[in-house]
Amino acid sequence: MPITQSAKKAIRGSLRKKALNDSRKRVMKEIIKKVEKIAKGDKAGAAKMLSSAFSIIDKATKRGVIKKNNAARKKSRLSKLTK
DSSP, X not given: OOOSHHHHHXXXXXXXXXXXXHHHHHHHHHHHHHHHHHHHHOHHHHXXXXXXXXXXXXXXXXXXXXXXXXXXXXXXXXXXXXX
């Protein structure tokens, strides 16, 4: 348990950041699953959604939710699926 006031404040801040990061990660996973599902049937439709998926993945990378190589791998696999 935190004792000092600054430690308590740091915990509050980290909980807020965790909530935002979890939200961003959930949105990213949902769009990836959506693109993968559409790619099974309609490659053209999945290709249209690809740019929005890339945008969300890039935002997650910029915010530090996922690492750069992880983002590159996800984008590569999605683009390979839609071709």
